[in-house]
Amino acid sequence: MSAPVSSNGSCARAVVRVDELRKRYEAGVAALDGVSFSVAPGEFVAVLGPSGAGKTTLFRCMTGLTRADGGSVLVRGQDICRSRGLALRAARQEMALIFQQFNLVRRLTAHHNVLAGRLAHVPAWRVMLHRFARPDRQRALACLDAVGLLERAWTRADQLSGGQQQRVAIARALAQEASVILADEPVASLDPESAATVLDTLRAVARSGVAVVASLHQVHLAVAYAERIIALRSGRVVEDAPAGRLDERTLEQIYARTAPAGTVPERPHCSSAPQSLTL
Ligand code: ADP
Ligand code: MG
16 A cells, blocks of 8 residues: 655655755765655655665664754654653654564564563563563563574574564564664675565565555665665665656665766666565
């Protein structure tokens, strides 16, 4: 289900709206240079761009992990960039971040890792004593079931494959009950088969109504899985279009380097056909 998207990338029923977001690091690099777009519930958006384009900075600013220098990130009407205290906490709860390296507690079970997604919903004493209430424990199991890992609930995270660990991280995001899942290079460390399973899972999550924004390096995966592609280069949005409209010229725009005259810019591997899916 895709929302109507206007030419400037804003959609009528956005759950998250990024407007003119800017971030410059001390070294003087403009990592984000006025980024604007919106995402609707149920959309699966891929953010494409070469290394250094600003993808990680974008996700960190959207979740409030890094303070933007300017612009706004509105989630359910609350500006992450200007909120403080409880309001910031409430807004951040709406955004779950998934990392390339999964960020699970390796010695804890899959179930326990998913329970961490409930932290914002339970009293601090329960967290301290690891005494989660039955409804939270059941919800964590349901989230593992949703990503196809119920039978691995009691397995330690470090005994799961990379793809399974990433699906536990997705289950943790589901347990958080976030409106938006931001996944920063979620399949960059995975073999193609595991990558397909993880992207299938993210697509299913989007279809359940959550807005999913995933940064990807591989153009063919973005085209195969996302409904919409936002291309970043040097901290700017150079394309925001339905995936089916991504053509050769657009790829040139995204990946063109300031290469010396006469040399061919580095291009990503791009297969002509989407990979087969396995779930
Ligand atoms: P991507 O995730 O697309 O590779 P990043 O957001 O990591 O891009 O980086 C965008 C730009 O900001 C790059 O030029 C990078 O070198 C710079 N950058 C990222 N993090 C920092 C930092 N902590 N300090 C200084 N510069 C940074
Ligand atoms: Mg990055």
